Amino acid sequence: MTLLDITDLTVTYSTDDETIHAVNGVSFTIDEGVNYGLAGESGSGKSTAAEAVLGLLADNGTVESGTIEFKRTELTALSTEQRRDVLWEEIAYIPQSAMDSLDPVMTTGAQIKQAIQKHRNVSTAKARDRVRELFERVGLDPNRIDDYPHEFSGGMRQRVTIAMALALDPELIIADEPTTGLDVIVQDRIVDTILDIQERIDSSLLLITHDIGVIAETCDELSLLYGGKVMEQGSVESVLINPSNPYTMGLKNSFPSVDDTDENPVSIPGSPPNLTEEPSSCVFVDRCPFATEECEASHPDVVDLPNRNQRSACHHVQQAARMRRDAVDPAT
Numbered sequence: 001m002t003l004l005d006i007t008d009l010t011v012t013y014s015t016d017d018e019t020i021h022a023v024n025g026v027s028f029t030i031d032e033g034v035n036y037g038l039a040g041e042s043g044s045g046k047s048t049a050a051e052a053v054l055g056l057l058a059d060n061g062t063v064e065s066g067t068i069e070f071k072r073t074e075l076t077a078l079s080t081e082q083r084r085d086v087l088w089e090e091i092a093y094i095p096q097s098a099m100d101s102l103d104p105v106m107t108t109g110a111q112i113k114q115a116i117q118k119h120r121n122v123s124t125a126k127a128r129d130r131v132r133e134l135f136e137r138v139g140l141d142p143n144r145i146d147d148y149p150h151e152f153s154g155g156m157r158q159r160v161t162i163a164m165a166l167a168l169d170p171e172l173i174i175a176d177e178p179t180t181g182l183d184v185i186v187q188d189r190i191v192d193t194i195l196d197i198q199e200r201i202d203s204s205l206l207l208i209t210h211d212i213g214v215i216a217e218t219c220d221e222l223s224l225l226y227g228g229k230v231m232e233q234g235s236v237e238s239v240l241i242n243p244s245n246p247y248t249m250g251l252k253n254s255f256p257s258v259d260d261t262d263e264n265p266v267s268i269p270g271s272p273p274n275l276t277e278e279p280s281s282c283v284f285v286d287r288c289p290f291a292t293e294e295c296e297a298s299h300p301d302v303v304d305l306p307n308r309n310q311r312s313a314c315h316h317v318q319q320a321a322r323m324r325r326d327a328v329d330p331a332t
């Protein structure tokens with residue numbers, strides 16, 4: 001069953017002198033039990049899309065159009081209170097930099113206990129037991145629930161935020177860059193923890209990260225955003241093994257670990273698009289090796305690729321696919 005269904009979501013931010021088109025007609029769905037990755041370079045609109053789902057956009061942010069259905073309920077039509085209930089009861093959110101936003105003057109256990117007791121009528125003793133259980137589930141020592149955030153390392157603090165997100169048995173967990181800012185080994189352990197949790201409780205996950213290597217390891221499906229547009233989406237296997245979009249290829253080269261090659265990362269030359277105008281050309285045109293007049297003239301629609309669980313927005317899907325094959329085997 002489909003849990004989250006986002007259709008044509010468009011979000012802008014207004015500042016004193018301009019409008020930022022942060023998310024431009026994004027659609028994707030997350031089915032029950034699926035780990036879904038949302039990837040893309042910094043500024044591509046990942047957090048904005050998540051915040052729109054959660055009803056937590058900054059004050060200057062507006063959902064201009066589109067629908068966001070969670071279990072067939074249109075979230076944008078709910079009152080703020082109703083929305084907050086859904087958020088706490090069914091969708092858990094681990095915001096970007098969550099581990100730095102824990103309350104420094106309250107013990108970690110007390111923060112989780114407070115979240116539980118706000119939404120569940122349980123005794124303090126029961127809530128404490130639950131906190132111990134959650135600590136264990138995320139790989140923390142349950143005897144440390146009375147420790148303060150500063151007594152934990154960064155990786156452990158991130159585990160605390162994951163424990164907090166699991167407190168009310170959510171159906172969907174939205175985690176924004178849960179591994180960023182941690183060293184590589186700790187990142188791996190957090191990824192393992194997420195996978196472990198996924199196996200034991202059958203929630204779905206929306207994992208936001210710029211690191212497609214993390215998505216390759218943890219997710220079933222993904223969307224790649226650029227300039228607030230979906231450039232490519234579908235099954236992780238299909239998209240990351242056979243990318244059909246020049247942007248996906250560029251991202252793959254910046255994370256060689258996806259292919260397990262020893263090549264050095266090569267980041268995509270150029271800089272992100274200007275978001276102050278609604279896209280009138282392909283958002284990737286300035287950085288794309290295949291760009292033609294057609295790409296200047298309009299942004300391509302997202303279209304299904306035949307016989308694959310894969311969709312791509314590119315005027316030159318065929319050429320891009322050919323280039324990928326040539327790169328793999330220049331003889332053919």
Ligand code: ATP
Nearest residue numbers: 013020022041042043044045046047048049058210
């Ligand atoms: P990152 O990987 O750096 O977290 P992101 O993909 O999450 O990036 P967003 O934070 O969604 O990107 O930002 C999308 C665009 O919207 C960026 O250009 C950003 O500068 C802009 N933006 C985000 N929040 C606001 C705001 N409150 N006011 C104005 N512009 C904003």
Ligand code: MG
Nearest residue numbers: 046047048096
């Ligand atoms: Mg972000």
